[in-house]
Amino acid sequence: MLKIRQFLLFLSLIIIVPNAFGQDEKKSAELKTILDSVAVKFNVKFSYAENDIKGRSIFPPPAKLPLKAQLVYIANRTLLNYKNVGEYIILYSDAKAGKKRCAxxxxxxxxxxxxxxxxxxxxxxxxxxxxxxxxxxxxxxxxxxxxxxxxxxxxxxxxxxxxxxxxxxxxLRSLELEELITQRYIATGISKKKDGSFTIKPKKFGILPGLIEPDVLLTMQQLPGIRSIDETVSNINVRGGTHDQNLFLWNGIRLYQTGHFFGLISALNPNLANEIKIFKNGTSAFYGESVSSAVDISSHTPEIGKGNLTVSTNMINADFYTKVKTSEKANFELSARRSFTDVFDFPTYSKYSKRIFQNTVVTSLDNSTDVNYKSDKEFYFYDFTGQYHQKIGQNHNLYVDVIGINNNLDFTQGTINTQTVVTEISSLRQLTLGASAGWKTQWNDTHSSEAGFYTSYYNVDGRNASVESQQIMEQGNSIVDIGFKLSDSRRLSTKYNLHTGYQFNEIGITNSDKVNEPSYSRKEKDVLRNHAVIGELEYDSENARLHARGGLRLNYIEQFSMVYAEPRLQLNYMLAPSWQLEALAEMKSQSTSQVVELQGDFLGIEKRRWVLSDNNELPVQKSRQLSAGVTFKENGWLLSLENFYKKVNGITTGGQGFQDQLELRSDIGSYTVYGTEFLVQKQFNGFYTWLSYSFNNNSYRFDGFSSQKFPSNFEISHTINSAAIYEWNNFKIALGSRWNTGRPVTPPLSSTVGFTSLARPEISYASPNSANIAGFFQVNFSASYIIKATDKSQLQLGISILNIFDRQNIISRYYRINSSNIVEEVNTYALQRTPNALIKFTF
Missing domain, CATH: 2.60.40.1120 (Carboxypeptidase-like, regulatory domain)
Incomplete structure (x- = not known):
């Protein structure tokens, strides 16, 4: 019955919302009443003589008209004239005034x-x-x-x-139709390009259920085939892949940390990006180091533009962004964001905290029922960016960028033991620093070049101090990544474009551990240098119906003397104005990956460490992917269907986060995933609704463990997303739901503990991932309203509610042996009902 009531509520909102906002008044009304309504709607003030409007009645202007069109509507029917004086619109009688002609x-x-x-x-x-x-x-x-x-x-x-x-x-102009498969894809500001990529324009972003800002890492999870297995932005799974198999770039800087609050908040300020490109397949040969998706975030614009300032706050953090035009050919941009979770405890933080810190050392202290433990935690995060743009002459642009991302957690435990107060402080620090410099030259209409340099630094330090045994374990994981690139683009003819380039990067990764009792320490550093030569050829037929791009990336890893090629292919053919066919193929690789050495690493919150391939126990991962699809678009309808096949070799059991009989094994294997992604969308005027469905079959093969395939930890067989969105002038509202089957889990054969030959307790497991947890269902809501104070300033108000019905969704499950030598089940739950609110002022 609960599900039926939820469905009826969802259906009624879809039907009622557009009708409530879409109806125009049909009865005559007093002019004063109409003016009062217009003043409220557009946040303006009227000034007039009472005698000029007294006794006048007209039919109200249609609600969809912009302000000036409504003023003309009123003036043409009352023979009054109007003019703007300061913050007022003055209405006055003018016998000489004629009727205005406007559009x-x-x-x-x-x-x-x-x-x-x-x-x-x-x-x-x-x-x-x-x-x-x-x-x-x-x-x-x-x-x-x-x-x-x-x-x-x-x-x-x-x-x-x-x-x-x-x-x-x-x-839309026919030239735009060549470049776009569809203009509005699930939300305003999101489009699908003919090269197979999805493009997000944050400045044009509309609204999505649960989102009130254009957060790229949360927005991309609304696309078919992309989701997070644990609803975080630090564990995004694209077509069955792991998070570390995605490439994240910000202005050419590779990011190894993507989340604040250990994944519940994006580490990228939503105010920054100018354009975001997301590739699921058919990636350009200029993108390397990923066997899954590529996400390229750019805040660069070709023009200097005008200065502005944005200040905003929500229930987690406050931030600002400013763009200062220093001259006609130079500007700089600054942004900063900091949480106030260490000062204020709003409901949003409480729900986030409960979600992240469950089943970790922060909240689950051993033997807590026997010892009088007291604990306290303090958490905060911040990030900042700086950008400088200098135009040199008419054809040259210089860009300089810096970025910083930081998470801090301090956790204090205390207890009274034999009348002695014992306290220990544990901590976790995550830091990212990056910088880049790029030079772009447009030699002429057919020739352009680009050169760039970047450096990226990532570091995580953890200190886990046990209040029981006085054991202190210190851990570290750091990355230094530097590189540069050269690229050149030439239009050979009206049909052909040639792109060539060279890229070099050096990655050094350090892992360290130190324990006081028993005394133990280690520190390991690995370095790899990679060279890549790139060539791409684009073809567009004369009738613009066929677009094709073929590319080749030739890689050379110095330390392994390894040379290998990665071909890429993309085809798009327009069968008819409403029908397009698409085929994508690629081979990709990566030498960096994340592994889980122990589930308790870094307080059990950030369990993954970055490691480098050694071409032996940690091979270079390589992927192959094919996909084919069709898109139909006409009369506000959009239908998209895509089938794909993907195989990744060189994965390890440590990189897949097992918490069963494979947890402590070191096997090399592969995963194979195939599936279907479908979207249907209908839009008319300001209202549109969409529904997407994704199916995937994702399986492992680890020959060292078993010759049989078994389901992947990241297999979500069926996913259905839906949304109803209404945009009316400056008001936007969205209601949507997400349902998916539960992820695989390995159940124990018995609740009784077994023992090894060394008399150590162990759990006897069934076949890996032979069962599934319950399905996931969530309904989300968001709304926003923009008040335009002046032509250059506006106030945005927004509200969102995640998990409206407060459904208790299990997102992961594992089993452990408790102090009574009984196998117990440990569940991790998704976010409870979580409200958030936004206030943003731009001028």
């Missing part, structure tokens, strides 16, 4: 179009602003011409203008 320009989905150019018959021009509105002077006759870079041009005769503002709908 507003929107796209196929009802969104206003800015920067459209209106060419008047006298060769003068008008450019639309954010609301798409423009007026035609009274003395103009003949036809006007409307043009925009991304839309088809059109012309309108002035005679066609009536008493009301004319609605002009522009359709």
């Amino acid at each position: 507003y320009i929107i796209d196929e989905f009802g969104s206003p179009i800015d920067n459209a150019v209106i060419q008047l018959p006298d060769n003068s021009k008008i450019v639309t602003r954010h609301d798409g509105y423009f007026e035609v002077p009274q003395n103009i006759t003949g036809s006007i011409f409307i043009d925009h870079l991304n839309f088809e041009s059109t012309s309108i005769n002035v005679k066609d203008f009536g008493d009301d503002c004319k609605e002009v709908i522009l359709t």
